[in-house]
Amino acid sequence: MSSSPLGPLRPSPLVEQAAARLRAQIADGHWPVGTRLPGETTLAKELGVGRSTVREALRALAGAGLVRARQGAGVFVLATEPLADWPTRLRRAAVTDVYEVRMGIEVHAARLAARRRTPEDVAALERALEGRRAASAADDTAFVDADIAFHAAVVAAAHNPVLADLFAEFVPVLRQGLTELLTLTGLRADDPGTGDEAHAALVRAVADGDAETAAEVVRAELEDPFAG
Structure with missing residues (x-):
């Protein structure tokens, strides 16, 4: 042909x-x-x-x-060099700077999630919590991925696509920063599922529709990412 x-x-x-x-x-x-x-x-x-x-x-x-x-x-x-795109700027950002913005996003998302959650959202949170617990037996990278998946489920329950997109942009930097944190501190040596209590409390607060408790749990956790 x-x-x-x-x-x-x-x-x-x-x-x-x-x-x-x-x-x-x-x-x-x-x-x-x-x-x-x-x-x-x-x-x-x-x-x-x-x-x-x-x-x-x-x-x-x-x-x-x-x-x-x-x-x-x-x-x-205005400038002699073009602005770097958003993902590039995030990759170059200090983890502490990313965390400050992450807190604003996730605290508000938790509050909205408690107000807007559906039965399907609560079920997804419970599955994500079990996934995080299962990952406690895995290496730091897998545990961090499970932790981020849990937080993504909270953001998804807020039913705000802009918040969800912003969180997704942060994920690569968060994954790297949290993995490095665990490696440097050895937090999981004595407590493989570190932070489980706080994450369970967040699921309960969202399920109960307690917006202020949900926001406070996230705020406290993000001030010390694997506390609880």
Whole structure:
């Protein structure tokens, strides 16, 4: 069976080329931070493209955090390097910083979970608690995964997709930080299921609809992750 040739690859879209040229000029210091870029007409002439192409290129640079348009004043340079995406920034963040934000997310999620939980949510929490207990016989990595799965079940019970997405973004950093914590402290040597009492108390509080107790249990646990 014959097929038509694919044909040559087309050059990168003009918008991408224009954005790359402007980005290079900014990185080289041609337009320092705080300065106003030439107008669209001037840039279009210099780049040999249409104004609409320049407009889209500037929009791409704004999305990368390099420039910002000010109403009636023009487009100004904000930075010489693009902002790292959210997952990259999280990977570079200090674990203590991540934990401070995690506490805000999970304390509120626990409060919401107690108010909004369904019978299916409670059953999922009970399964996650049993999974955490079963993992007490496993290595630190498996135990941490089971612990995170438990907390994910609490966040899921809050029925807020934004909170769930935020928690999911934190998981890789949490997994690494908690595993390192257990390895360094040896907390599980004498208590393989460390923190079980606090986690069981959280399940009870959510099941009972006790929002403030649920929030307090999480707050206390996250101040000392494997206490209880």
